[in-house]
Amino acid sequence: MLNAALDDFLDSIALTRNLSPHTVRAYRGDVRGLLEHLIRHRAQDLADLDLSVLRSWLAQQQTLGAARSTLARKAAAARTFTAHARAAGWISVDPGVRLSSPRAHRSLPVVLNADQARAVVEAAGPRASDANADGADGTGIGPSARVERAVAMRDRLVLELLYGCGIRVSELVGLDLGDLDGARRLIRVFGKGSKERVAPYGVPAERALEVYTRAGRPVLATADSGPAMFLGRKGGRLGQREARRIVHMAVAAVPQTPDIGPHGLRHSAATHVLEGGADLRSVQELLGHASLATTQIYTHVSAERLKAVYRQAHPRA
Secondary structure (H helix, E strand, O other): OHHHHHHHHHHHHHHHOOOOHHHHHHHHHHHHHHHHHHHHOOOOOHHHOOHHHHHHHHHHHHHOOOOHHHHHHHHHHHHHHHHHHHHOOOOOOOHHHHOOOOOOOOOOOOOOOHHHHHHHHHOOOOOHHHHOOOOOOOOOOOHHHHHHHHHHHHHHHHHHHHHHHOOOHHHHHOOEHHHEEOOOOEEEEEOHHHOEEEEEOOHHHHHHHHHHHHHHHHHHOOOOOOOEOOEOOOOOEOOHHHHHHHHHHHHHOOOOOOOOOHHHHHHHHHHHHHHOOOOHHHHHHHHOOOOHHHHHHHHHHHHHHHHHHHHHHOOOO
């Protein structure tokens, strides 16, 4: 019965809550662990799932060294499961409504300064001027060299869009050719929960895009590539792991730069937009955050801008 309850719960949240596959996998592991804990308490069925079992399960996770953020996620998964169990009639009282969890610490993001970000982006792929030089279309060089050059063009565009648009790596690798509006320099992305939004990109990304679509992607494309914008060496859609490797390699090529991944570029983009004078609401829309509270984490790195505004505007500054 417990396995059947777990399967029914996973089917329900996948259909009704529009959660990402990653979140569904996390919930599966969390709820399976909770049910195994229930069995170890010699429970016969879900009716034995009460608040004491939930609390002892979380306490055990804390003893095993789970981080506060992990405990918060597990508690959220448990509450979602018990609410579903109550609605399905498996239990008469929902014990999850009384389950509290530690508030996760919100660590400050590591960001690059503007010069570091520029150097990281330029560390990958040819510049537009180089790519437009004679022979840059691959004529006169062997197939292997043409592929390497196409990959370099792709990598440059990957970094230009991750930093220039502040999009998530999952949004980047999910881009199709039809998602780009070149006339208005806009891209359509699908964020968490398949929420659609539009993000602008700048002139450097426009140049990298033109180079890649003209001389890079056609080299990598195969009959099975479909509409995917970013392609791997074998013509399939670029995966998130490879996109992360591209970022880490570019960061490693710039001395004295903190080791960040794609999300670090997103943090950096948000920080630099705020420092440039954008308001939080605009940055929230740019990043696709559901809550303004999520966007506010970036304000800590704009302390100098806050001081400047204070000195300019406050009569006692």
